[in-house]
Amino acid sequence: MLAAGTAVALTGCTAAQGDPAAAQVPEAAGQVPVRPALLPPPPGGPKTAVPPATITALPGPGSCMALTVDDGASAEVVGAYIQFAKDTGARFTFFVTAYYRSWSEHRDELRPLVESGQIQLANHTWDHADLTVLSESSVADELSQCKLFLRNTFGVDGSPYYRPPFGRHNAAVDRIAADLGYRVPVMWYGSLSDSGLITEQYLVECARKYFNPQTIVIGHANHAPVTRCYGQLVDIIRERNLSLVTLDDVLTVV
Numbered sequence: 579m580l581a582a583g584t585a586v587a588l589t590g591c592t593a594a595q596g597d598p599a600a601a602q603v604p605e606a607a608g609q610v611p612v613r614p615a616l617l618p619p620p621p622g623g624p625k626t627a628v629p630p631a632t633i634t635a636l637p638g639p640g641s642c643m644a645l646t647v648d649d650g651a652s653a654e655v656v657g658a659y660i661q662f663a664k665d666t667g668a669r670f671t672f673f674v675t676a677y678y679r680s681w682s683e684h685r686d687e688l689r690p691l692v693e694s695g696q697i698q699l700a701n702h703t704w705d706h707a708d709l710t711v712l713s714e715s716s717v718a719d720e721l722s723q724c725k726l727f728l729r730n731t732f733g734v735d736g737s738p739y740y741r742p743p744f745g746r747h748n749a750a751v752d753r754i755a756a757d758l759g760y761r762v763p764v765m766w767y768g769s770l771s772d773s774g775l776i777t778e779q780y781l782v783e784c785a786r787k788y789f790n791p792q793t794i795v796i797g798h799a800n801h802a803p804v805t806r807c808y809g810q811l812v813d814i815i816r817e818r819n820l821s822l823v824t825l826d827d828v829l830t831v832v
């Protein structure tokens with residue numbers, strides 16, 4: 579049963595949907611099957627020094643890809659991403675919107691992965707407000723409340739990286755963020771387009787389009803479809819010889 583369960587977890591959307599017997603495999607309560615890491619470790623070598631400024635890609639040549647996963651509106655999807663990391667060795671960065679209960683709910687499973695560096699946490703504000711329409715003090719509150727939550731819950735504050743909700747920021751917002759230690763606004767090259775509900779097929783099409791060397795790709799822990807596509811995402815990453823990395827794996831901010 580464990581082997582069948584593993585196959586379900588790592589099989590792409592189509593195969594999983596087409597196999598009703600596999601879908602009925604119960605969770606193996608209390609057991610932690612040993613699964614091989616399917617993705618390679620990050621490449622060694624020196625980190626790339628970047629200035630404190632907006633990034634939309636990983637600088638320089640290489641074969642890395644920084645998957646960044648935002649929000650956390652669904653505790654189930656946050657949990658599935660954590661399991662994905664455990665199952666495959668995937669390394670990625672969560673941009674945490676601290677207001678969602680998902681993050682406290684999964685604290686105990688997530689914290690060891692944060693401490694080992696496999697999963698990085700960064701600031702995506704308290705409750706996902708558009709920072710460009712807030713007063714200066716409200717912008718500071720949005721970022722500092724998330725900072726406090728991350729510090730208290732995970733022992734890190736996510737600095738120097740923050741992602742402005744909706745990608746909306748300006749010089750004034752960035753200055754306030756920098757004053758709180760968030761000196762690098764992290765934008766993206768491509769998106770899995772799943773901040774709202776989309777089909778699994780479209781999500782995988784987006785991955786095929788945007789999973790490329792030295793990119794920053796954005797996904798969301800909001801809706802279930804991605805949790806049924808992990809096998810296909812792994813296939814794309816492996817076919818293209820990409821290494822999933824956290825921002826800290828490859829960058830140092832000077």
Ligand SMILES: [Zn+2]
Nearest residue numbers: 648649743744
């Ligand atoms: Zn967001």
